[in-house]
Amino acid sequence: MTILWILLAAFIAACALGVVLSRSPITSAISLLVGFVGVGVLYLCLKAEFVAAVQVFVYAGGIMVLYVIGVMFTDSEALRLNRQTHMQAWPAFFLVLLLFLWMGHKLYHAEYKAVPSAITIAVATSPEDEARTKQALEAKAALARDTNPRQVSVALFSDYLYPFEAASVLLTVAVLGGIFLAKKEV
Amino acid sequence: MDFATIMQYVGWPLIKIVILLIPVFTVVAYMVWFERRLLAFFQSRLGPNRVGPLGLIQPIADGLKLFLKEDLVPLNSRPFLFKIAPIFAFFPAFVGFAIVSWALPWVTPSGKVHPFVVADVDLGILFVLAISSLSIFGIILAGWSSGSKYPLFGSLRSASQMLAYEVPLTLSVVAVVLLAGSFRLSDIVAAQQKMGWYYLFPGILAFGVYLVSAVAETNRVPFDLPEGESEIIGFHTEYSGMRFAWYFVGEYANVTLISVLGTTLFLGGYDIPFVNDATLYAAHPWLASILGVGVFAAKAALFAVFFIWIRATWPRYRYDQLLKIGWVVLLPIALANLVVVALLKLWLLR
Amino acid sequence: MNGVARFVKMVTFWELLKGMAITSRFLAKPKVTELYPDVRPVLPYRTKGRLHVEIGTCISCRMCEKACPEGCIKVFQPSKEVFKTDKRPVEFYLSQEHCLHCGLCVDACPTGSIHHSQEFEMAVYNPDDLLFDKETLPYDLDLKHFRWNWIENAPVKK
Ligand code: SF4
Numbered sequence A: 001m002t003i004l005w006i007l008l009a010a011f012i013a014a015c016a017l018g019v020v021l022s023r024s025p026i027t028s029a030i031s032l033l034v035g036f037v038g039v040g041v042l043y044l045c046l047k048a049e050f051v052a053a054v055q056v057f058v059y060a061g062g063i064m065v066l067y068v069i070g071v072m073f074t075d076s077e078a079l080r081l082n083r084q085t086h087m088q089a090w091p092a093f094f095l096v097l098l099l100f101l102w103m104g105h106k107l108y109h110a111e112y113k114a115v116p117s118a119i120t121i122a123v124a125t126s127p128e129d130e131a132r133t134k135q136a137l138e139a140k141a142a143l144a145r146d147t148n149p150r151q152v153s154v155a156l157f158s159d160y161l162y163p164f165e166a167a168s169v170l171l172t173v174a175v176l177g178g179i180f181l182a183k184k185e186v
Numbered sequence B: 001m002d003f004a005t006i007m008q009y010v011g012w013p014l015i016k017i018v019i020l021l022i023p024v025f026t027v028v029a030y031m032v033w034f035e036r037r038l039l040a041f042f043q044s045r046l047g048p049n050r051v052g053p054l055g056l057i058q059p060i061a062d063g064l065k066l067f068l069k070e071d072l073v074p075l076n077s078r079p080f081l082f083k084i085a086p087i088f089a090f091f092p093a094f095v096g097f098a099i100v101s102w103a104l105p106w107v108t109p110s111g112k113v114h115p116f117v118v119a120d121v122d123l124g125i126l127f128v129l130a131i132s133s134l135s136i137f138g139i140i141l142a143g144w145s146s147g148s149k150y151p152l153f154g155s156l157r158s159a160s161q162m163l164a165y166e167v168p169l170t171l172s173v174v175a176v177v178l179l180a181g182s183f184r185l186s187d188i189v190a191a192q193q194k195m196g197w198y199y200l201f202p203g204i205l206a207f208g209v210y211l212v213s214a215v216a217e218t219n220r221v222p223f224d225l226p227e228g229e230s231e232i233i234g235f236h237t238e239y240s241g242m243r244f245a246w247y248f249v250g251e252y253a254n255v256t257l258i259s260v261l262g263t264t265l266f267l268g269g270y271d272i273p274f275v276n277d278a279t280l281y282a283a284h285p286w287l288a289s290i291l292g293v294g295v296f297a298a299k300a301a302l303f304a305v306f307f308i309w310i311r312a313t314w315p316r317y318r319y320d321q322l323l324k325i326g327w328v329v330l331l332p333i334a335l336a337n338l339v340v341v342a343l344l345k346l347w348l349l350r
Numbered sequence C: 001m002n003g004v005a006r007f008v009k010m011v012t013f014w015e016l017l018k019g020m021a022i023t024s025r026f027l028a029k030p031k032v033t034e035l036y037p038d039v040r041p042v043l044p045y046r047t048k049g050r051l052h053v054e055i056g057t058c059i060s061c062r063m064c065e066k067a068c069p070e071g072c073i074k075v076f077q078p079s080k081e082v083f084k085t086d087k088r089p090v091e092f093y094l095s096q097e098h099c100l101h102c103g104l105c106v107d108a109c110p111t112g113s114i115h116h117s118q119e120f121e122m123a124v125y126n127p128d129d130l131l132f133d134k135e136t137l138p139y140d141l142d143l144k145h146f147r148w149n150w151i152e153n154a155p156v157k158k
């Protein structure tokens, strides 16, 4: 599993490099697309199936299409011959490296608490109690019913409702602004 | 990793995939034959009836012909993209079959439940939608990499069409998901069996939206602007031989998939009408399973016949009308229907 | 009332359904397809099929050779002495490969020896098979297809 994960991460990283380093915009777009799908697979490995599907659906299937269409009509020989990197790349590279090191440090030393499931609690507190065992089994059944999309939606509409709504308001504002800018006469 | 684990994660899925793919390939191939014959009958013709009895070997002959044809790559094209583009059109249609639940789950004597699905994931229909949203790249890349203007415009038309119709299609599917409370196709069928009638009735609007956008999504008449077999130049103009065949097969696989999904979502899937499936299954499990698959195929065939029928009847839409129907008519209907279905679910069908 | 009817028609997709009903009627109708190799087609009287040459009545006048825009006819006249008694050509080449089926040779022929037939299946594996000479040229002795004055002889359509 670890080997698979490393391969996948390397693949995504290669795609990301392809996006940045490629000289032809369309190749960049294609590697971005493949990278999106790779990230989707990564989510699948983390058992976040819903997020994986949405990743593929929205990013790969929706946004990338618009990118590719845009690129298709602006693609030109002159663009392709341009250098893709310049001298600012080196300071930027070191800054990003620092950021990554800091993030890695933080993540490495973070404390992960395993969330005990209802079954383990129930069984651990009183293994002999029959009513408790029955309750535990029920909880297990409920857990089985608790599908991935359900978990996501419960989280989205209870704990994270305000950020969710705020994000949607932000997107609406962005859409309206885009229309305003694109339209010749209002 | 021992043998059992390998079997569980690699062996059995592979066997299931092969068992599923053989009939699916056959059905897709004969879909072409069926369409040509039925279309001919609608037009007072006979259709292909020479190769084999009733022309039944025609698909094989066609495939062989395309296989032996020269595989041309235009000088002006981007060869790599040109060569991989058909894969994008071909594989999403076939991957979608993985989550379709074909019959009642098989219950072993020891009480284990084996669903008749290749991959029984929670996501179900969402997975199909996500994968099939990738098929648009097959069209865009084909048009762009051909290095010619006409395919480029063809692919542009088709891209905007698919973008326009994916939204109502998804919303109509979401209505069904709301009613059933699950993305999983076997759960959706089970919910319909429990409710006693098919989602065709509470979701009639969603069904209509699904039908229209499914036709548009599969690029068929009256929404066949991307290809325009008879007069407009489509995105696969530069393709020949087997690469063209992938597009062709992909299109028919898409039609089959859309029929199968529509059957599951709105017509109760493998549920045998007027019969209590559970009791029948308890009495004769084999009979119930085989009948279920047969009924499923018959319902899906109804969809296919409908698609061919409208192809024989209706003229093509103009491009602006097509986009207008998608964004201005279907999208509001689908959204309103979503609200109605949500209220229905809240008050009536708890 | 009219408005209501139109609204109902619009909501029920009346026109679209009507179209589908019309096409569905054709499902049961007899088909117009002719099953060609099994059922031979009845060709019209004036079909310009493959050329037949009646060597027996040909007078080697070479009118057809002159008239042919494709130059696919070549007639070899007999020697002068023979010609006095027997006017038939010593050799007659006709290349169906280049023939346009234009009928100019037929119009030019003073004796009606060359004429179109109803034969139209001329597919061969080797193009050389389409070059005919005196021996291989098909002809019909009963002059069924005798096209002299064919306009007058044509059956009149009422
Ligand atoms: S039909 Fe026309 S082309 Fe043919 S041999 Fe006669 S004159 Fe020549």
Ligand code: SF4
Pocket (backbone or CB within 6 Å): C053, C057, C058, C059, C060, C061, C062, C063, C064, C065, C075, C108, C109, C110, C111, C112, C113, C114
């Ligand atoms: S025109 Fe008639 S008669 Fe004269 S050479 Fe030709 S076929 Fe013979």
